[in-house]
Amino acid sequence: MSFDRAQATRHALAGNDAYAAGDWGGAISAYEAALQAGADSADLWFNLGNACYRAGQTGRAALAFEKALRRDPGDEQALRNLELVRSQVTRGVVGAQRPPFLDRVGARVDLEVASASLLATWILAFCVLALRLRLRGAALRAVAAGMAAVLLAGSAVAGAATWAATRVRAAGWAVVLTPGEVREAPQPDARVAFPIEATVAVRLTATVGRYVRVELPGGLSGWIEAAAVAPIDP
Amino acid sequence: MPKKTGSPWGRLAGGLALAIAALVAPTPSLAGDAIEYYASVDRDRIAVDETLTLTVTLTTSGKEPERFELPSHPDFERVSESRSEQMSLSFGMGNAGLRKTKVFTLVLRPTRQGDLAILPGFAVADGKRFETGRLTVRVGPPGTGAPQAQAPPRRRSWPSPFGGGFPSLPGLDDDFDPFGVFRQDRAPPSDADVLLRATIDRSEVYVGEQVTLTVYLMARVDVSGIESLQMPKLDGFWSEDIEAPTQISSETRTIDGVAWRFYLLRKRALFPLREGELTIDPSRVDVMVGGPFTRRVKMRRSSAETRVTVKALPPGAPAGFDPSNVGSWSLEVEAEPQVATPGAPITVRVRARGQGNLGSLELPRLPEIEGMKAFDPTQSSEQEVRRGRWGGSRTEEYVLVPSRSGSFTIPSLELPHFDPGTETFEVARTAPIRLTVLPGGTKDPAGAPAPAPADGGDDGDGGLAPLRTATTIEPARAPLTSRPWFPLAVALPPLAFFALLLAPRLVSLRRGPGAGRGSRDEIRRRLAAARELGGRRDPRFYDELDLALRAALAEVLGREVSGLSRVQLAEALAAAGVAGEVAREVGQALDDCDMGRFAPGGVEPAEAAAIHGRAAAAIDRLQKGGRR
Numbered sequence: 001m002s003f004d005r006a007q008a009t010r011h012a013l014a015g016n017d018a019y020a021a022g023d024w025g026g027a028i029s030a031y032e033a034a035l036q037a038g039a040d041s042a043d044l045w046f047n048l049g050n051a052c053y054r055a056g057q058t059g060r061a062a063l064a065f066e067k068a069l070r071r072d073p074g075d076e077q078a079l080r081n082l083e084l085v086r087s088q089v090t091r092g093v094v095g096a097q098r099p100p101f102l103d104r105v106g107a108r109v110d111l112e113v114a115s116a117s118l119l120a121t122w123i124l125a126f127c128v129l130a131l132r133l134r135l136r137g138a139a140l141r142a143v144a145a146g147m148a149a150v151l152l153a154g155s156a157v158a159g160a161a162t163w164a165a166t167r168v169r170a171a172g173w174a175v176v177l178t179p180g181e182v183r184e185a186p187q188p189d190a191r192v193a194f195p196i197e198a199t200v201a202v203r204l205t206a207t208v209g210r211y212v213r214v215e216l217p218g219g220l221s222g223w224i225e226a227a228a229v230a231p232i233d234p
Numbered sequence: 235m236p237k238k239t240g241s242p243w244g245r246l247a248g249g250l251a252l253a254i255a256a257l258v259a260p261t262p263s264l265a266g267d268a269i270e271y272y273a274s275v276d277r278d279r280i281a282v283d284e285t286l287t288l289t290v291t292l293t294t295s296g297k298e299p300e301r302f303e304l305p306s307h308p309d310f311e312r313v314s315e316s317r318s319e320q321m322s323l324s325f326g327m328g329n330a331g332l333r334k335t336k337v338f339t340l341v342l343r344p345t346r347q348g349d350l351a352i353l354p355g356f357a358v359a360d361g362k363r364f365e366t367g368r369l370t371v372r373v374g375p376p377g378t379g380a381p382q383a384q385a386p387p388r389r390r391s392w393p394s395p396f397g398g399g400f401p402s403l404p405g406l407d408d409d410f411d412p413f414g415v416f417r418q419d420r421a422p423p424s425d426a427d428v429l430l431r432a433t434i435d436r437s438e439v440y441v442g443e444q445v446t447l448t449v450y451l452m453a454r455v456d457v458s459g460i461e462s463l464q465m466p467k468l469d470g471f472w473s474e475d476i477e478a479p480t481q482i483s484s485e486t487r488t489i490d491g492v493a494w495r496f497y498l499l500r501k502r503a504l505f506p507l508r509e510g511e512l513t514i515d516p517s518r519v520d521v522m523v524g525g526p527f528t529r530r531v532k533m534r535r536s537s538a539e540t541r542v543t544v545k546a547l548p549p550g551a552p553a554g555f556d557p558s559n560v561g562s563w564s565l566e567v568e569a570e571p572q573v574a575t576p577g578a579p580i581t582v583r584v585r586a587r588g589q590g591n592l593g594s595l596e597l598p599r600l601p602e603i604e605g606m607k608a609f610d611p612t613q614s615s616e617q618e619v620r621r622g623r624w625g626g627s628r629t630e631e632y633v634l635v636p637s638r639s640g641s642f643t644i645p646s647l648e649l650p651h652f653d654p655g656t657e658t659f660e661v662a663r664t665a666p667i668r669l670t671v672l673p674g675g676t677k678d679p680a681g682a683p684a685p686a687p688a689d690g691g692d693d694g695d696g697g698l699a700p701l702r703t704a705t706t707i708e709p710a711r712a713p714l715t716s717r718p719w720f721p722l723a724v725a726l727p728p729l730a731f732f733a734l735l736l737a738p739r740l741v742s743l744r745r746g747p748g749a750g751r752g753s754r755d756e757i758r759r760r761l762a763a764a765r766e767l768g769g770r771r772d773p774r775f776y777d778e779l780d781l782a783l784r785a786a787l788a789e790v791l792g793r794e795v796s797g798l799s800r801v802q803l804a805e806a807l808a809a810a811g812v813a814g815e816v817a818r819e820v821g822q823a824l825d826d827c828d829m830g831r832f833a834p835g836g837v838e839p840a841e842a843a844a845i846h847g848r849a850a851a852a853i854d855r856l857q858k859g860g861r862r
Contacts, residue, residue: 005707005709008707009707012707016705040708041708042706043705044706044707047701050698053698080699084698088571119724123723126731
């Protein structure tokens with residue numbers, strides 16, 4: 001997708017104007033147009049989440065806030081809004097459980113920062129080790145060894161963070177957009193396993209026809225129409 | 235010391251005569267009137283906050299008096315009263331018969347200070363009038379009462395079968411009881427030992443103000459059980475139990491030097507419903523008295539009647555004041571959610587908290603709000619007692635359903651009430667609450683945006699973090715980890731490092747056997763061995779040194795050098811790029827070794843050290859390159 005900054009900016013500003021005027025539908029259209037123009041920032045997803053929430057589209061709002069958090073996991077306002085949206089819908093219903101600990105940690109890691117840190121520390125560590133081979137004198141060699149150890153430890157931490165962030169992004173997390181019924185088989189007449197509310201986070205584990213298999217953090221699973229859910233990570 | 239007179243026999247005879255005279259003579263009390271009627275108080279000087287005990291005794295010999303009245307005490311409040319009867323048979327030469335003694339015990343509390351009179355009671359029998367006599371008690375300010383005489387010792391009331399009993403142990407009195415369990419129970423309890431008291435914490439209150447009625451039993455004997463407590467009807471009051479113990483427990487207090495056990499039986503909050511003089515009727519209780527080693531006695535006790543003066547509320551009540559709202563109240567309103575969509579319910583709770591008669595409290599009604607349908611409220615109360623004052627919270631919960639989008643306001647609500655603590659009318663108010671109903675789908679999120687967190691502001695009233703007007707516009711970027719070069723970038727540094735580490739070895743391997751680290755180790759080993767042999771004057775010194783030199787040459791040239799002449803060796807070294815000076819030093823070292831091996835005589839350590847030094851230096855230069 002080509003990125004047209006001028007057009008994306010124009011659409012984003014139009015969305016802000018529509019939002020200020022209380023035209024939630026217009027704001028949603030404008031923000032989506034900005035995304036279509038190749039923009040993909042946490043701010044844009046955040047604003048789209050607000051507009052969807054105002055328009056009563058809680059499922060889409062939760063998805064937008066999740067996407068904003070993927071792009072900036074430290075965005076406290078996006079996290080607050082996401083919790084707000086979820087608290088209204090999932091209070092005491094199926095799906096109110098939190099994702100596993102590792103997934104929650106991974107979701108809070110900025111993948112770009114973690115992977116860049118991994119590369120930097122990793123390359124530097126081996127440069128220092130190579131330099132050490134040429135150094136004469138025990139003191140200099142000890143200093144080089146210490147620096148290399150610190151850099152390798154840093155790269156281990158950055159590597160773990162990168163792994164956790166990559167893992168959660170590859171786990172198939174999605175958001176339920178519209179409330180519906182989760183069935184025991186990928187058929188329209190299959191028995192209903194449990195109802196599900198919009199905004200609930202689920203994992204998509206399989207696709208059969210127009211149905212996807214969803215798995216909830218609490219362990220419940222079943223089949224739902226693919227149109228009722230949207231993946232957080234492309 | 236008075237001197238004794240008379241003989242012992244004379245004194246004995248005199249005593250006998252007196253004893254016979256006492257038996258034959260008529261008993262004074264029986265010889266006179268048929269009725270004895272008298273009253274006594276335990277103290278004649280008390281403080282206004284103390285009590286005194288009035289004991290009235292009426293003794294008759296068979297026939298009951300025609301009229302009988304207890305002493306009246308207009309300046310005293312009767313705290314409790316009890317009555318007991320005893321029958322006794324008296325023998326005497328002059329008079330004998332059945333005598334009945336009634337004892338009335340009244341516990342009185344003065345109502346004012348001064349010299350207060352207890353007026354005589356009277357009894358009429360056989361046309362004769364008997365009076366108890368007027369008693370005067372001096373009542374002083376609080377804390378000025380005379381100490382009460384110690385409670386009369388409760389001595390055994392039946393004679394010992396051994397006459398005077400066993401002689402006392404030295405230092406101990408006749409009532410010595412090493413285990414302390416029989417002392418109180420030896421005599422049956424008298425009526426003055428168990429009292430029922432009903433007190434109120436204030437005698438003058440406003441309508442609706444709390445009066446606390448406390449009913450407790452006072453005892454100075456063992457109480458083994460409370461069989462039944464009859465509380466008065468409490469007409470004219472709204473009453474709530476503050477304490478109603480299911481198990482009796484006591485605390486000991488000393489009153490006027492006497493230890494009493496106090497058993498709390500009931501504590502009630504009374505809220506007068508009308509003004510005027512209201513009477514709290516006596517309470518009654520059946521008490522079982524007695525210990526495990528004595529006979530148990532059932533006693534019925536009743537408290538004194540109590541009066542409460544109830545005042546009307548003062549004038550000046552604010553508009554909308556409901557007379558049942560007396561107490562100290564605060565008012566609050568909460569709405570959840572404050573942002574909703576049409577058709578989605580909004581819960582509004584109006585809650586009053588405080589102290590007072592929660593049962594009669596009337597909360598303000600939520601006014602009608604245009605565009606919102608309100609359902610009838612549900613009520614709930616949470617009662618609590620704080621420092622003996624009755625109160626709690628009352629909540630009315632409304633459900634509002636907006637029928638359209640827009641902004642709505644729940645106006646300020648008011649709860650006018652009379653606070654008896656300050657004796658003023660107060661008005662508790664709430665702040666208005668703004669509700670926002672957003673346009674949207676008919677299915678609103680089940681409820682309710684939670685209240686906004688305090689930080690960062692919000693977007694309207696919904697608690698939503700605000701829109702970002704300074705939006706960063708960035709293109710979509712694939713993460714570093716998904717770029718094709720990322721795995722290569724991770725793999726390259728260690729690969730390069732290990733290549734750097736292994737390169738010399740690979741070079742040595744390419745050059746052939748004997749090269750590399752293994753040959754260097756051999757060179758070092760042989761040089762060390764040669765140094766040791768030279769120190770010991772061992773002729774094998776030259777052999778080891780020669781082998782070290784040849785190993786170094788093989789490492790540099792990548793092939794064995796055995797069998798090469800000096801000229802061939804020099805040519806080979808020149809072909810390998812070794813400087814001529816280095817080649818000459820090596821050749822000189824080899825010649826030194828040949829000369830030493832084939833020359834007659836032993837090895838001189840000094841000479842050996844010099845040769846070793848030159849050879850080691852040549853090897854070192856050779857290994858470092860020695861290139862031209």
